[in-house]
Amino acid sequence: MPQYTVKTSSQEYVALVERECVGRAAHWLPTRHSQVFVVTTPDVWDLHRPSLDAALREKRHAVLFFPGGEKNKRLSAVEALCEQMTEAGGDRASVVLAFGGGIVGDVAGFAAASFMRGIPVIQVPTTLLAQVDAATGGKTGVNLVNGKNLVGAFHQPLAVLVDPDLLNTLPQREFVAGLYEVIKYGVIRTPWLFELLESQRDAVLARDPSTVDTLIAESVRIKAEVVSADEKEGGLRRILNFGHTLGHALEAETGYTRLLHGEAVGFGMIAAALLAQRMEMLPDTECQRIVRIVNAYGPVPSLAGVTPEALLARLVSDKKTLHGNVHFVLPTRIGEVLVRHGLPQEAIHWATQQALLQTAQSA
Numbered sequence: 001m002p003q004y005t006v007k008t009s010s011q012e013y014v015a016l017v018e019r020e021c022v023g024r025a026a027h028w029l030p031t032r033h034s035q036v037f038v039v040t041t042p043d044v045w046d047l048h049r050p051s052l053d054a055a056l057r058e059k060r061h062a063v064l065f066f067p068g069g070e071k072n073k074r075l076s077a078v079e080a081l082c083e084q085m086t087e088a089g090g091d092r093a094s095v096v097l098a099f100g101g102g103i104v105g106d107v108a109g110f111a112a113a114s115f116m117r118g119i120p121v122i123q124v125p126t127t128l129l130a131q132v133d134a135a136t137g138g139k140t141g142v143n144l145v146n147g148k149n150l151v152g153a154f155h156q157p158l159a160v161l162v163d164p165d166l167l168n169t170l171p172q173r174e175f176v177a178g179l180y181e182v183i184k185y186g187v188i189r190t191p192w193l194f195e196l197l198e199s200q201r202d203a204v205l206a207r208d209p210s211t212v213d214t215l216i217a218e219s220v221r222i223k224a225e226v227v228s229a230d231e232k233e234g235g236l237r238r239i240l241n242f243g244h245t246l247g248h249a250l251e252a253e254t255g256y257t258r259l260l261h262g263e264a265v266g267f268g269m270i271a272a273a274l275l276a277q278r279m280e281m282l283p284d285t286e287c288q289r290i291v292r293i294v295n296a297y298g299p300v301p302s303l304a305g306v307t308p309e310a311l312l313a314r315l316v317s318d319k320k321t322l323h324g325n326v327h328f329v330l331p332t333r334i335g336e337v338l339v340r341h342g343l344p345q346e347a348i349h350w351a352t353q354q355a356l357l358q359t360a361q362s363a
């Protein structure tokens with residue numbers, strides 16, 4: 001099974017995609033370490049305890065629970081984890097193993113980045129979204145009242161262990177939310193991945209193992225490549241934000257409760273495709289393929305009551321707004337995107353309105 005190397009200024013590490021690789025987690029620990037802190041949520045631990053227990057049975061380890069959920073992704077959770085680590089004798093030679101979805105990865109990763117000014121973390125993602133996106137790349141952090149991920153650190157992991165078997169227990173809605181990020185990788189980088197998602201929809205939704213493995217591996221490959229080229233998002237890494245400009249606005253506007261992150265990105269990709277078409281950067285046929293595929297894996301939950309005006313107002317406060325400029329990642333064909341800013345307000349409004357209509361029609 002494939003493994004990809006992520007090379008950044010601070011760390012070179014492997015992102016491994018292999019069924020049952022959790023069982024060999026101990027192999028990735030540094031030779032000199034004192035103990036392992038497994039950070040997880042009670043639901044994931046109940047479902048997947050045996051695989052990790054077996055992997056760490058000869059290692060000194062403790063399991064620390066985090067309640068999960070976006071509303072608990074706060075500095076107080078990081079503090080609580082760090083307090084528990086000191087109480088359990090944690091020191092600079094301790095290692096964190098993040099075992100859960102993207103929220104666990106972000107919180108445990110930030111705790112590892114901060115504890116004793118930084119201890120290593122191994123990411124073992126258990127949702128499709130975290131496997132294809134969040135776990136690789138070193139972004140960690142928590143939310144503030146005023147917005148998501150506003151406090152955090154770059155803290156590259158020691159290794160990322162992606163075990164697609166862990167997804168067997170994932171609810172279908174969460175699985176589909178992760179698939180939207182896979183669609184994103186197809187649009188920004190890999191036409192064959194997009195075509196596979198088009199032609200194998202039923203197999204993908206039925207979680208055919210070899211198809212799922214292919215989707216995950218290609219996504220992780222792209223993420224590793226992009227992060228290696230641009231760790232801190234000064235340039236190329238921004239392409240990963242395709243669908244995220246209006247996606248984030250929609251998440252904020254709906255209070256982070258109505259939609260899953262991936263679903264909001266699905267909406268954002270439709271809007272970005274329509275915007276690219278409007279700017280005459282993307283042929284109509286290609287735009288329609290993007291709209292069709294998002295809806296084919298959808299529909300995203302009802303967006304009734306959401307207005308273009310409200311979403312446009314949210315754009316200004318987004319982290320992707322630099323010096324007052326809203327950035328959009330726009331496709332020029334399947335497999336290629338450009339980052340653009342300073343687009344006409346009228347075009348953004350039109351694309352947002354159309355996207356709201358086109359997702360409503362499919363719902």
Ligand SMILES: NC(=O)c1ccc[n+]([C@@H]2O[C@H](COP(=O)([O-])OP(=O)(O)OC[C@H]3O[C@@H](n4cnc5c(N)ncnc54)[C@H](O)[C@@H]3O)[C@@H](O)[C@H]2O)c1
Nearest residue numbers: 041068101102103104126127129130133134139166169170
């Ligand atoms: N750091 C990054 O680069 C990055 C990138 C994308 C997203 N994120 C962050 O990731 C978070 C979203 O992550 P998510 O979508 O994984 O959500 P999540 O972490 O909330 O997990 C979704 C739900 O599934 C449960 N779950 C996890 N694994 C399971 C399994 N194998 N079987 C059954 N249930 C399981 C979780 O307990 C949770 O209830 C957001 O906070 C987002 O900001 C970070």
Ligand SMILES: [Zn+2]
Nearest residue numbers: 133181261265
């Ligand atoms: Zn995302």
